[in-house]
Amino acid sequence: MTRNNDDKSSRRTFLKATAATGTVAGVGGVAINNVTGQERQEYRFGGEVAGWMGRAPSQIEGQTNPTIQLQAGQEYAITWENTDGRPHNVAILDNEGNAVESTEIISEQGATQTLEFTAREGMAEYVCEVHPASMRGDIRFEGQTTTAGEEEAERFMPRGAGIGVQQVASGLTSPVALRAPPNDDRQFILDQVGQIYVHGPDGLQDEPFLDIRDRLVDVGGREGSNFDERGLLGIAFHPDFQNNGRFFLRYSVPLTEPPFVSSVDWSGVEDLQEYDHVEVLGEFQASDDLSTGDPESETRLLEMPSPQFNHNAGDVAFGPDGYLYVPTGDGGDADDTGLGHVEDWYDANEGGNGQDVTQNLMGGVLRIDVNSEQENLPYGIPDDNPFAEGGAFSDYEGLPEYFAWGFRNPWKASFNDGELYAASNGQNLFEQVDIVQQGGNHAWNVKEATHCFSTENPNEPPEECPSGTPDSVRGGEPFIDPIIEYPHTYQGRGVGVSVIGGHIYSNDAISGVTGKYVFGDYSRTGADPAGRIFAATRPGEADGTTTEGGETTTGDGGGDSDELWSLEELQIAGAPNGQINMFILAFGQDSQGRIYVLGNDMGVPVGDTGKVYRIVPAGEGEEVERPRMETTTTTTMAKGETTTEGGGMTTTEDGGETTTTSN
Secondary structure, three states: OOEOOOOHHHOEEEEEOOOOOOOEEEEOOEEEEOOOOOEEEEEEEEEEOOEEEEEEOHHHOOOEOOOEEEOOOOEEEEEEEEOOOOOEOOEEEEOOOOEEEEOOOEOOOOOEEEEEEEOOOOEEEEEOOOOOOOOEEEEEEOOOEOOOOOEOOOOOOOEEEEEEEEEEEEEEOOEEEEEOOOOOOOEEEEEOOOEEEEEEOOEEOOOOOEEOHHHOOOOOOOOOOOOOOOOEEEEEEOOOHHHHOEEEEEEEEEOOOOOOOOOOOOOOOOOHHHOOEEEEEEEEEEOOOOOOEEEEEEEEEEEEEEOOOOOOOOOOEEOOOOOEEEEOOOOOOOOOOOOOOOOOOOOOOOOOOOOOOOOOOOOEEEEEEOOOOEOOEOOEOOOOOOOOOOOOOOOOOOOOOEEEEOOOOEEEEEEEOOEEEEEEOOOOOEEEEEEOOOOOEOOOOOEEOOEEOOOOOOOOOOOOOOOEOOOOOOOOOEEOOOOEEEEOEEOOEEOOOOEEEEEEOOOOOOOOOOOOEEEEEOOOOOOOOOOEEEEEEOOOOOOOOOOOOOOOEOOOOOOOOOEOOEEEEEEEOOOOOOOOOOEEEEEEEOOOOOEEEEEEOOOOOOOOOEEEEEEEEHHHOOOOOOOOEOOEEOOOOOOOOOOEEOOOEEEEEEOOEEEEEEO
């Protein structure tokens, strides 16, 4: 960054102690210059490594790094208090990153500093020059235009709180899950290629807790591409794991002949020999001291032939009711059509498994009882499952394992206070997160997030579509809309390509994040290691926090409101660009409520660039560098639409835009 000194005479900086009589007095967001008596709009912040915390006017109160609105030629003041006692200043940058207004650096906790300036076109951001990655907000002018006369593109999500990251594991291939057993201070990390590693108080153990590589499909071995969604994908520990040592895995095995363990009769399915693999839910036993898992102890509980290599979902989690929840993808390919996709009730679209609940277990969330058995099945069916004898839809045809349906590819799911959050990958235009409802229809492939979907033209949402099933289908059930959605692109800028489900941050170490749903996206463009970390706030829980990019409302599923949750993009304080700079594959959570982010530099299950970071307060993290790519793949394991590029890649970002060039 270089400083522009052409306009030094217009730069007026005022420094005052918190209790001192200041040069600027502010009431209700309006500053009064005590010398000239002239009014000027004042923005007030708390300043700390985590970000600029908005205080006034009311439009920015409670927001982190909010966008401020200016009018060219008007007088303004930015007043901020140093709330963490670390070195900070405030500077205004132009479109080229030059500081056109700035203050001196102060590090006294409680000290207050004011910058007065005249707004002029070209001012683009306000930052702390010491911590620009996390303390950075946008400036917008009313009627702001580009040189082409078009309205300047805004970020879909505002920059949110700054966080730090600490690496806890490296040298993995493709880490896709991290789970902590109940009442255990260890974290178990799944590598997609078939191994489970333990991270404990003494760090990452050298030897795997379990290795089942010999029973998986050849992960990364697909002809013509190393992109692969199959492998070891999910783990859940029995609620009484400390006493019984039982744990459960989701993984992919080569295609075999029927019968398959489930309530589905696969014997008459056409083209079954052309399916790609079998998805397995297996139960395993740990050693008496819980230090290792026994690969020979497996009991297969559920087997699902998968027609395509992608959309396998793969997560598994115990709910507070003690039952095991199993999200499933729609079978793969695109549109919920093609090999292995059945017809449903919606004639306007082809497909699909998302809306069918009678012919297979794809495109839904299943719920089973692993503590009991029933005739011909090694698991029990909860009495209140929708299609069980005592369920809400017991008068209608449906497979008894179903808890909810209407999902495309629910990649990662987690419980919090009895609510099951499932992040479901969209196709061409939108990503979504749902709170899964018992007996709920979450609308795929009639809708993509809150928008109508067309299998004939996936890039153009139809203006109209049903809001639920017709009365002839289970009496007419309403669709459940998501709590979170975001587009792949917004005003020409990439937002993300594949949502990665996360967790409610239940630790209090990062005050600006506590209570929020922390999740992310695999990569902003899909072509570069530019995963994003997001935070979502339930409506009504953070006044003044709004999502830039337009207002959208949803139907049921929001819990306390029919509004979508507000979104922000968390900033990595230890990275020069504020980003994690890797492909994000998963998030995890330990017994203390701390959140972890998992990923690698390649985006595919090859090599040894897999890493796991713990999210920590902004001032406690380590530096994060941008990796240099040898090869990369444009889309995530959760998407299944691939383009591979080679020969070396160099990726740079400028103002949120990414440019990728071959070397």
